Amino acid sequence: MAMSASSAYPPPPPFYQLYMDYEQASSAPEPPLPIDGTYTIFGSERQINEVLPSLKSLGFRQLYPKDSNIDFKKELSIVNRELQLHILELVDILVERPSQYARRVEDISLIFQNLHHLLNSLRPHQARATLIHMLESQIHRRQQAIEDIKLRRDEAQKMLGESLLVLDGSQTN
């Protein structure tokens, strides 16, 4: 291996000079601002506030009632019953009139679309629940830290008092 006079390794990227003055003033650059609107990822554009497209916009009929407050549990179980009934219907059709399977298969796939759409509509609720859980755990951790700090400060005060007594005692000796 040829040992050159100059360093064999490439120099570090010059950004490190931005982070030099820590004690005096932060010379580091500000973090980038959060983006808004659309962003490009893997070649395609996506929205920041990505909204679940409605079944109508995707071209599927909506089987459960359109309401602002949907009782998800009830609707999910109703559509599940519908699914089972349609499967049985398909079985019957295949026994009696096998050539008419197409309509039934379409119905079953529509039911599955509706079920998946219902489940996807539950995701924002799950996101809020996750946020609540995160806030609760953060509050709990902060309270723990406060208790810890109070404990340590009291311990330190006690040790300081004891050491003062010891020093006074050794001084008078």
Place this chain on the structure above:
Amino acid sequence: MDIISQLQEQLNEMSMLAVNTFGTLQRDAPPDRLSTSYPDPLNPNPNPKPEEDAKPQVQGQPGAAPAQAPGAPPQAQAQQPAPPQPPALDLAEQPKAMSHALVLAAKKFDALVAALPLSSEEDQLKRIEGLQAENEVVGLELQKQLEAAELELKQVEVLFNEATDNCINLKKPD
């Protein structure tokens, strides 16, 4: 896995069971017997009648097979019940097992739906606002404690330095 993903997985499982049920039954369905004058397709005949019917309507056929050949020698009669035995078992057991699995999957889906911890959006937003306010208060308290602790740490460091300096100055060299 979170419960919504479990529900989605269960949905996929149900659809897989359904299509597998139909596919298996259609694949394994024996041909249908059009008339008694045709030979029974369930028997090992050289020219069985090919049929495209899906459902096994021929559950009664294995029972009727031994009655089909009146002039057949007893040897062939003894042979007839033996070969159809394995498919007959599958024909009877498979639909039961598959429909049992389908019903179990549907029940599991219902159980998961019942276990969903749902609450209204306003309740969630109110809770989030309350938690954020509490978080602020606790954060301020934490910051106060931290600053007080850092101040005490600096004081202790100063005292420590003084004490050690005094110790070094007062110590008589040997």
